[in-house]
Amino acid sequence: xxxxEKIAGFFPEASFEEGEILRIDIPAEKLHELxxxxxxxxxxDYLVTIVGMDWTDSLGCIYYLMNTADKSQxxxxxxxxxxxxxALDSVADLWKIAVILEREVYDFFGIIFVNNPDMRRLFLxxxxxxxxxRKDYDExxxxxxxxxxxxxxxxxxxxxxxxxxxxxxxxxxxxxxDDFVVNIGPQHPATHGVLRFRTALDGEIIKKIDVxxxxxxxGVEKLCENLQYxxxxxxxxxxxxxSAHNYHHGLCLCIEKAMGxxxxxxxxxxxxxxxxxxxxxxxCLFIGTYxxxxxxxxxxxxxxxVREQILDIMxxxxxxxxxxxxxxxxxxxxDIHPDFVKxxxxxxxxxxxxxxxxxxxxxxxxxxxxxxEGVGVLTHDDAISYGITGPSGRASGWACDVRKxxxxxxxxxxxxxxxxxxxxxxxxxxxxxxxEIQQSVDIINQxxxxxxxxxxxxxxxxxxxxxxxxxxxxVEGCRGLFGVYIESKGGNQPYRLKLVTxxxxxxxxxxxxxxxxxxxxxxxxxxxxxxxxxxxxR
Amino acid sequence: MEMKKxxxxxxxxxxxxxxxxxxxxxxxxxxxxxxxxxxxxxxxxNWGRSNSLWPLTFATxxxxxxxxxxxxxxxxxxxxxxxxxxxxxxQADFMMxxxxxxxxxxxxxxxxxxxxxxxxxxxxxGSCAISGGPFRKSYHVAKGIEDLVPVDVFVPGCPPRPxxxxxxxxxxxxKVKVEKFFGGVNRQENRKEYLAAHPVEExx
Ligand code: SF4
Numbered sequence: 001x002x003x004x005e006k007i008a009g010f011f012p013e014a015s016f017e018e019g020e021i022l023r024i025d026i027p028a029e030k031l032h033e034l035x036x037x038x039x040x041x042x043x044x045d046y047l048v049t050i051v052g053m054d055w056t057d058s059l060g061c062i063y064y065l066m067n068t069a070d071k072s073q074x075x076x077x078x079x080x081x082x083x084x085x086x087a088l089d090s091v092a093d094l095w096k097i098a099v100i101l102e103r104e105v106y107d108f109f110g111i112i113f114v115n116n117p118d119m120r121r122l123f124l125x126x127x128x129x130x131x132x133x134r135k136d137y138d139e140x141x142x143x144x145x146x147x148x149x150x151x152x153x154x155x156x157x158x159x160x161x162x163x164x165x166x167x168x169x170x171x172x173x174x175x176x177x178d179d180f181v182v183n184i185g186p187q188h189p190a191t192h193g194v195l196r197f198r199t200a201l202d203g204e205i206i207k208k209i210d211v212x213x214x215x216x217x218x219g220v221e222k223l224c225e226n227l228q229y230x231x232x233x234x235x236x237x238x239x240x241x242x243s244a245h246n247y248h249h250g251l252c253l254c255i256e257k258a259m260g261x262x263x264x265x266x267x268x269x270x271x272x273x274x275x276x277x278x279x280x281x282x283x284c285l286f287i288g289t290y291x292x293x294x295x296x297x298x299x300x301x302x303x304x305x306v307r308e309q310i311l312d313i314m315x316x317x318x319x320x321x322x323x324x325x326x327x328x329x330x331x332x333x334x335d336i337h338p339d340f341v342k343x344x345x346x347x348x349x350x351x352x353x354x355x356x357x358x359x360x361x362x363x364x365x366x367x368x369x370x371x372x373e374g375v376g377v378l379t380h381d382d383a384i385s386y387g388i389t390g391p392s393g394r395a396s397g398w399a400c401d402v403r404k405x406x407x408x409x410x411x412x413x414x415x416x417x418x419x420x421x422x423x424x425x426x427x428x429x430x431x432x433x434x435x436e437i438q439q440s441v442d443i444i445n446q447x448x449x450x451x452x453x454x455x456x457x458x459x460x461x462x463x464x465x466x467x468x469x470x471x472x473x474x475v476e477g478c479r480g481l482f483g484v485y486i487e488s489k490g491g492n493q494p495y496r497l498k499l500v501t502x503x504x505x506x507x508x509x510x511x512x513x514x515x516x517x518x519x520x521x522x523x524x525x526x527x528x529x530x531x532x533x534x535x536x537x538r
Numbered sequence: 539m540e541m542k543k544x545x546x547x548x549x550x551x552x553x554x555x556x557x558x559x560x561x562x563x564x565x566x567x568x569x570x571x572x573x574x575x576x577x578x579x580x581x582x583x584n585w586g587r588s589n590s591l592w593p594l595t596f597a598t599x600x601x602x603x604x605x606x607x608x609x610x611x612x613x614x615x616x617x618x619x620x621x622x623x624x625x626x627x628x629q630a631d632f633m634m635x636x637x638x639x640x641x642x643x644x645x646x647x648x649x650x651x652x653x654x655x656x657x658x659x660x661x662x663x664g665s666c667a668i669s670g671g672p673f674r675k676s677y678h679v680a681k682g683i684e685d686l687v688p689v690d691v692f693v694p695g696c697p698p699r700p701x702x703x704x705x706x707x708x709x710x711x712x713k714v715k716v717e718k719f720f721g722g723v724n725r726q727e728n729r730k731e732y733l734a735a736h737p738v739e740e741x742x
Binding site for chain 1: 595596597598599600602603604606607609610611612625637638640641642643644645646648649650672673675676677678679680681685686696697699
């Protein structure tokens with residue numbers, strides 16, 4: 001009996017939509033029950049994302065789940081027709097990351113999640129008028145002007161409960177009255193961008209952190225709805241700007257899947273090489289800035305040396321140092337530079353030496369060990385519940401590398417092993433990235449001599465239109481799982497384009513893993529998670 | 539009398555792209571008249587200031603990463619005396635606005651500007667800071683920082699190359715050189731007027 005029949009047995013009212021990922025359409029009242037069944041009986045222990053949707057006649061959510069044991073994916077959808085007071089049941093008791101994901105949906109669509117312990121807005125001001133991702137949102141800038149007036153702050157949060165069939169709003173407090181709250185950020189050198197932590201302290205011990213996001217929320221998802229598919233690609237460079245190639249790759253794959261085309265082999269190989277080069281550059285910058293945060297300022301100069309070399313390679317081929325915009329639908333924008341292979345080989349030759357040098361300079365150092373080992377431990381189960389992917393998740397013993405679990409492009413042909421550690425502390429996260437530099441070098445080594453000849457871009461129509469439908473694609477960014485959900489009503493613009501970014505999860509776990517640690521460790525822990533703030537806020 | 543050629547170290551005057559602008563500033567400086575002692579003092583102080591402009595570490599997004607590259611060995615802004623990036627606005631001379639400013643950030647940004655000690659300067663770095671850039675049509679992005687603070691130098695690009703940033707900061711140090719430290723001619727911002735139009739928010 002397959003899973004669809006089993007679920008149909010439990011929930012006769014559910015309907016199904018088959019596809020690459022099975023979608024269950026469930027009435028809103030049964031949402032929580034179904035979610036619980038999927039998690040407890042079918043092993044879907046990882047909530048990949050919640051996609052808020054406005055179908056104009058109804059508002060709703062699509063939940064994407066993954067079973068970490070057999071890697072299967074499933075999704076379910078629940079909707080409500082009430083536009084005045086839309087409400088769905090929360091799944092925050094099942095997956096810890098749901099607290100934040102539901103807050104995001106509330107912020108964008110105004111859907112209230114009943115029993116979510118923290119139903120505040122996430123990215124927008126408390127007094128923001130309207131819900132921007134709704135189709136009938138009023139964009140008039142006078143309603144929500146850019147002002148220099150400080151935004152209203154509040155310690156209140158809300159919990160909605162169903163009591164006697166009615167929705168009741170309870171007011172709770174984020175901090176207790178006698179909490180001593182220190183504000184860190186948004187302008188702080190160690191938060192790696194404009195992230196703000198409201199930190200409740202007991203002496204030097206962290207009691208609670210309220211992560212306050214949205215200082216660089218640029219509304220990319222809404223912007224994409226009014227752009228043609230090739231235009232949406234440009235934003236992928238500007239979310240996690242270190243994973244620019246990887247994110248491009250993800251969105252291209254998703255659109256190509258929808259169009260039913262495949263990039264030529266040459267393009268696929270080059271894309272993978274670019275992805276891995278980005279990974280090396282990204283991890284190098286991580287090591288540099290992280291060591292700098294911890295006081296080892298000179299490391300930045302060592303690691304940026306390699307990064308500059310990679311940027312030179314990219315620049316020769318893509319014409320830019322950061323916003324490459326290289327992959328396009330159907331392949332690549334342009335062919336590689338004639339010197340590409342030679343340059344990459346030079347890089348590959350020096351990389352292992354450099355890693356050895358970093359290890360000598362930093363990793364073995366007593367102070368490093370003292371500050372990193374055993375600090376900010378994230379357990380395996382929490383990593384899954386919070387959806388912490390990438391090197392950070394793999395430091396907690398969760399083998400979550402999308403390149404292995406859901407291989408795409410030419411990754412199945414490549415020989416490499418996931419870098420997994422089980423300690424779950426900052427040191428493991430740090431070392432994982434060191435090892436992944438080496439791993440990427442090995443991957444590129446397998447490819448660089450075998451770039452096949454041929455076209456670098458498939459023939460695609462001038463105007464790219466997608467048929468009606470929806471598609472979901474995941475790839476491995478430099479910091480974890482990156483996903484794209486596209487829903488199309490036909491035409492050349494997406495009806496909804498949702499970006500699933502790893503850094504949102506990384507930032508929301510900060511509160512959990514810093515509790516009980518010293519405030520100085522906040523820098524160590526936050527740095528080792530390596531979030532990129534525009535990637536959190538989108 | 540020949541026009542004074544304002545330039546910075548190792549950059550020939552003829553290589554600058556917009557000398558007319560700086561010449562107009564020199565003219566203005568000359569027209570305002572000054573006595574010789576104060577004038578020489580000005581030159582001395584400005585020579586010192588223009589060679590040790592300290593930036594505030596302020597990076598909200600992508601452009602900020604290029605600013606990091608600027609600090610590293612390859613582009614090495616220490617050559618020009620700008621490497622002392624301060625994390626506190628109280629210790630910085632200018633603010634390199636590298637990145638998008640969104641609605642929620644705008645008040646924070648304005649406060650940082652207000653906290654900079656006089657004389658202070660702003661460089662709008664990247665198309666986001668100049669106009670909103672690729673995000674101009676968004677519901678949550680400020681369409682250029684000029685609405686929020688006065689800007690001295692604009693550096694276009696998305697992101698601007700580190701060389702462009704160097705050029706931008708050099709322009710700023712040129713501007714500093716033609717300023718009257720005592721008396722405040724040639725400040726783009728006339729502080730009184732500006733503050734009247736953009737009042738500092740009272741603590742509520
Ligand atoms: S100008 Fe371009 S690179 Fe700079 S912050 Fe804006 S989008 Fe990013």
